[in-house]
Amino acid sequence: MNTQLLRSSTAIATVLACLPYLSLKVAWILGIPIGIPEASALRDPSSQGLALGANVLTLLMDVILVALILLLTRPFGRRVGATPLLFVSWGAVGLLAPIALGFAAQQAARLLPGPGSDPPAPEFLDPWVPLMVYGGFTLQGLGLSTLFVLYAVDRWGGLLGKPLTTASAPPHRTPLRLVAVLASVSALITLSLQVMWSTGSTIGLTESMAAGQGVDQLLVHAIHAAFTISAMVGVLLLAFGTIRLPTWVPLVLAWVGSGAMAGWGAWSILSGLLLPSGAEPATPLMNLATTAQLLAGMMIAVAGMHWLAERWAISGPPTPRSSRSAADQMSPAK
Structure with a gap:
């Protein structure tokens, strides 16, 4: 596959993988409790201020990820110094990589015979929410890693191959x-x-x-x-x-x-x-x-x-x- 085509298609797919999570966070910030059961601790009025702060913070983190994807794929990204790009990519990949591997390992464990998962816990979120969120994080991690590799090879390939x-x-x-x-x-x-x-x-x-x-x-x-x-x-x-x-x-x-x-x-x-x-x-x-x-x-x-x-x-x-x-x-x- 042409490198530019791979870069563009991966960037689009990665941004699309961010949209369900971003949409969920926006809904929660606006007070729409989609995916949150009636008995969940997340509906406790005493914790609403803390929950709002956490939702705003994690929303901003995913927005930064979208901006990083643009910097890694668009020509204007080359005008940004290497240090800030390396730092943000380092933090983003560091947070997403364990989630991606952990989610894949946990889903594989559920397919194995015997006790392949933890016993049921009191409902904190509807079952589809973790699947959507962690599945999205996995796609984001794979996409970001691919884009950073393409960027690093293009910008520093002469050193990395030595x-x-x-x-x-x-x-x-x-x-x-x-x-x-x-x-x-x-x-x-x-x-x-x-x-x-x-x-x-x-x-x-x-x-x-x-x-x-x-x-x-x-x-x-x-x-x-x-x-x-x-x-x-x-x-x-x-x-x-x-x-x-x-x-x-x-x-x-x-x-x-x-x-x-x-x-x-x-x-x-x-x-x-x-x-x-x-x-x-x-x-x-x-x-x-x-x-x-x-x-x-x-x-x-x-x-x-x-x-x-x-x-x-x-x-x-x-x-x-x-x-x-x-x-x-x-x-x-x-």
Whole structure:
């Protein structure tokens, strides 16, 4: 398929995947309780202010996603600096990737014989709402990932395709290694707890979480553990790696993994601050896991940007593929 056709069709499909969620959020903000059962806690008058704030925030997050899609696909996106695009894409992919994998794993678990899902819980939302929302998030994650890959290859393909060991060692390798080690130590804290909870342990969980620790929640813990491992492997390869891998391999591992860690760590902290009065607060171990997750994700992202900056300083900024092709056509040797 033509690259431009793939980019355009993926952008349209991704924006369309945002519309059901955006429509639902607009309805809730306007006070239309579509998809919310009569007995749901979301209809509690005492929590309406908090619910409105959460709905406005998540609506704005999806609007930002639509704007990001335009920046990644339209010519004016090239006039935007790399740093803000990388940061927003990093956060968006980091939030969406665990949802996409978790939703797919949970639906697959339901198809398996035996207890493939959690026991029924009191109705919070109509059954079709989570399917629509998480199905939409999955499509958004796949679409955004595809668009960012196309954008990155077009803009930085000359660097991403080089072997990891091609350039000489950056002059500030020691600070990079120190940050990578500190980040990995922090990541190991949250990883150990994620693995423990993914195997069925309820140590350190709230009473309500421990009571609802079924297949769905075990899969969520396992998937977050996988992203933590991805981030650790990626940053350690960048800092210490002598394996002749393409540069994009450790960068993708570190970028997606750290985005998931920092994004969900920040979201968990924000959610804890916005808990309604009387709600069950997180335990000290849960707070430890969340804090370590956020810190490690941020440090790994900083280490990755540091590695890229030094690699560019050694070999020069990568030439965009489109510019390289034009130069090749004008070369007398051609």
